[in-house]
Amino acid sequence: MFKKLPFILMTLTFVLVLAACGSKNDAGTEGAASNGSGEAATELSGNILAVGSTALLPLVEQAGQKFMAVDEYKNVTVQVQGGGSGTGLTQVSDGQATIGNSDVFAEEKLEDEAKVKELVDHQVAVVAMAPVSNKDAGVEDLTKQQLVDIFSGKVKNWKDVGGADKAIVIVNRPSSSGTRATFEKYALGAKMGDIQGSIQEDSSGNVKKLVSETPGAIGYLALSYLDDSLQVLKYEGVEATVENVEAGTYPVWAYEHMYTKGEPDAATKAFLDYILSDEIQQNDVTELGYIPMSGMKVKRDAAGNVVE
Amino acid sequence: MNNKLKPRRPLKEKHYWEEWTGRIYTSICVVFLIVVMFSIVYFVASKGLSTFFQNGISISEFLGGKTWNPTGEPAFYGALPFITGSFITTLLAALIASPLGLCAALFMTEIVPGKGKKILQPAIELLSGIPSVVYGFIGLSVIVPLLRSIFGGTGVGIAAGCLVLAVMILPTVTSIMADALSALPKGLRESSYALGATRWQTIYRVIIPTTLPALLTGVVLGMARAFGEALAVQMVIGNAPHVPTSLLESASTLTSVITLSMGNTTMGSVHNNALWSMALVLLVMTFVFVILVRLLERRNRV
Numbered sequence: 001m002f003k004k005l006p007f008i009l010m011t012l013t014f015v016l017v018l019a020a021c022g023s024k025n026d027a028g029t030e031g032a033a034s035n036g037s038g039e040a041a042t043e044l045s046g047n048i049l050a051v052g053s054t055a056l057l058p059l060v061e062q063a064g065q066k067f068m069a070v071d072e073y074k075n076v077t078v079q080v081q082g083g084g085s086g087t088g089l090t091q092v093s094d095g096q097a098t099i100g101n102s103d104v105f106a107e108e109k110l111e112d113e114a115k116v117k118e119l120v121d122h123q124v125a126v127v128a129m130a131p132v133s134n135k136d137a138g139v140e141d142l143t144k145q146q147l148v149d150i151f152s153g154k155v156k157n158w159k160d161v162g163g164a165d166k167a168i169v170i171v172n173r174p175s176s177s178g179t180r181a182t183f184e185k186y187a188l189g190a191k192m193g194d195i196q197g198s199i200q201e202d203s204s205g206n207v208k209k210l211v212s213e214t215p216g217a218i219g220y221l222a223l224s225y226l227d228d229s230l231q232v233l234k235y236e237g238v239e240a241t242v243e244n245v246e247a248g249t250y251p252v253w254a255y256e257h258m259y260t261k262g263e264p265d266a267a268t269k270a271f272l273d274y275i276l277s278d279e280i281q282q283n284d285v286t287e288l289g290y291i292p293m294s295g296m297k298v299k300r301d302a303a304g305n306v307v308e
Numbered sequence: 309m310n311n312k313l314k315p316r317r318p319l320k321e322k323h324y325w326e327e328w329t330g331r332i333y334t335s336i337c338v339v340f341l342i343v344v345m346f347s348i349v350y351f352v353a354s355k356g357l358s359t360f361f362q363n364g365i366s367i368s369e370f371l372g373g374k375t376w377n378p379t380g381e382p383a384f385y386g387a388l389p390f391i392t393g394s395f396i397t398t399l400l401a402a403l404i405a406s407p408l409g410l411c412a413a414l415f416m417t418e419i420v421p422g423k424g425k426k427i428l429q430p431a432i433e434l435l436s437g438i439p440s441v442v443y444g445f446i447g448l449s450v451i452v453p454l455l456r457s458i459f460g461g462t463g464v465g466i467a468a469g470c471l472v473l474a475v476m477i478l479p480t481v482t483s484i485m486a487d488a489l490s491a492l493p494k495g496l497r498e499s500s501y502a503l504g505a506t507r508w509q510t511i512y513r514v515i516i517p518t519t520l521p522a523l524l525t526g527v528v529l530g531m532a533r534a535f536g537e538a539l540a541v542q543m544v545i546g547n548a549p550h551v552p553t554s555l556l557e558s559a560s561t562l563t564s565v566i567t568l569s570m571g572n573t574t575m576g577s578v579h580n581n582a583l584w585s586m587a588l589v590l591l592v593m594t595f596v597f598v599i600l601v602r603l604l605e606r607r608n609r610v
Contacts, residue, residue, distance in 0.1 A: 054571075082571070083571045084570070084571020084572040084573075085571075085572055086570075086571060086572045086573040086574040086575075086577075086580070087571050087574075087575075089574055090574045090575040090576075094575075109574055110574055111574070111576075111577050169462050174547065174565075174568040174569050174572065175377070175378065175379045175569070176378070176379065176568075176569040176572035176573050176579065177572050178572065191379060191380060191381075193377050193380060194376075194377070194548055194549050194550070195548075196548060196550045196553075196557070197462075197548060197550075197557055197558055198546075198548045198558060199462060199464050199546040199547065199548065199558050200546065200547035200548060200558075200560075200568065201543070201547070202542065202567070202568050206448065206543060209448060209449075210448075210462075210464070213452075213453060213456075214456070214462050214463070214464075215456075217462075
């Protein structure tokens with residue numbers, strides 16, 4: 001062993017030196033190549049980590065893939081993770097993530113106002129939600145007051161809101177969910193407690209399954225989840241369609257936010273601009289069931305005030 | 309001649325070095341392991357206790373409060389519904405799974421040791437390899453509609469939760485019980501037969517009483533697994549934050565409410581800290597289960 005030790009050490013150093021040379025060589029050729037194309041100075045590079053909202057995850061992921069495939073941005077890596085809006089906002093304000101994805105305004109989630117001020121909001125899409133019921137409920141249209149009565153547990157049978165004689169089963173999202181916050185804020189106008197016997201499911205897929213299968217069930221889903229297995233309810237007589245949301249006549253919608261801490265760096269800005277470009281907004285955004293920002297004829301701030 | 313003598317010294321040295329590298333390597337691993345374990349306990353405890361010491365929620369309100377409404381005004385942080393939900397589902401799952409597991413284990417070791425073991429063992433081991441989300445989905449697609457058609461209502465609730473859990477802990481319970489039964493000295497069985505006892509008499513007079521502590525170890529470990537299981541239960545139990553009044557009513561467990569809300573809350577908020585306190589309750593309960601198993605093992609040795 002003693003005799004072999006120097007030999008082993010020598011081999012190790014040799015390998016290390018060789019490896020170092022190898023990587024140096026690689027770097028050299030790469031530099032030469034980019035110098036050759038004459039764009040080395042303007043080419044963007046960096047790592048972008050986007051964390052948060054699972055509702056926004058599919059869009060950011062798809063846009064990230066496309067972004068990295070663009071020649072100009074090939075040195076930028078985009079990593080996307082879920083974890084929920086709260087996680088996204090926490091991580092971006094702690095500096096662990098470049099972008100924090102959120103379904104709600106940071107003002108509604110973060111308790112520390114100083115932290116909210118550091119964040120810059122980039123709204124990339126709109127998500128609208130519709131109340132849905134099981135098909136046997138026998139109701140097609142509900143007013144705001146009726147919805148409030150149902151979700152607060154005051155009305156327990158469909159016949160009291162003009163439907164069949166069936167007990168109402170509420171399928172909710174967890175009280176901390178961004179989807180639920182949006183629905184409560186814009187459809188019901190107030191926060192609701194969880195009434196005894198109601199069901200809470202974390203994923204929209206499970207909400208859809210339970211509402212479509214459970215007799216007398218009511219819930220709410222983003223427009224991309226709606227289909228024939230459910231009765232989509234009108235809200236105050238207004239149908240949940242993209243046109244109605246864009247025109248501002250249907251109120252139950254929210255922005256999807258991508259927060260950065262301070263102004264974004266060049267690579268992150270390029271990525272955010274890319275998501276807002278027509279290429280993504282007109283194709284991916286609509287394909288995935290979101291509403292593009294460009295079509296919106298109304299604007300809304302964190303307090304919920306709507307401007308034309 | 310030289311060749312015969314020479315290997316001795318290097319060999320000794322080689323062993324000496326081997327001994328030391330092995331020792332150093334294992335010590336590093338052990339130190340790392342201890343550091344990891346203590347930091348996990350410290351992290352969960354510090355986060356979980358800050359609910360009480362920083363946010364000023366009293367322990368009795370947390371453990372005994374029936375209202376859970378962290379987003380309300382005023383906010384309530386009563387975790388009693390989740391604690392009862394966890395205990396009820398765990399106990400019921402153990403009640404269902406233990407007799408099934410015991411019968412399967414007896415079948416494999418006492419009744420049809422050869423073929424039974426060959427067929428049943430892999431089948432049961434297969435169960436433990438299925439991811440819990442699959443169990444949850446099966447529960448949501450099969451058990452919930454089944455309960456709904458039999459008992460009416462929504463089908464979602466504690467009954468569905470404990471049925472799913474019972475299937476999930478069956479492999480743990482069965483394999484530990486089977487190990488315990490096969491570890492029983494042959495002499496006991498043979499002397500029982502020699503006295504003229506039938507197979508059933510041997511099983512319930514000799515085999516089960518002597519292996520009882522080890523059998524209970526299986527049950528306790530199964531319960532520990534059931535107590536910590538989150539995803540599958542969360543999908544079928546309904547997650548309403550209320551103390552349930554019937555088995556078919558929507559209820560929550562500690563784990564289901566943690567997985568539902570953790571990602572949606574921001575670090576450091578009271579809501580988030582309260583969730584960590586629940587994690588702390590889970591951790592403490594796991595310790596209790598571990599201690600129980602230790603006590604049972606001690607009894608088993610005597």
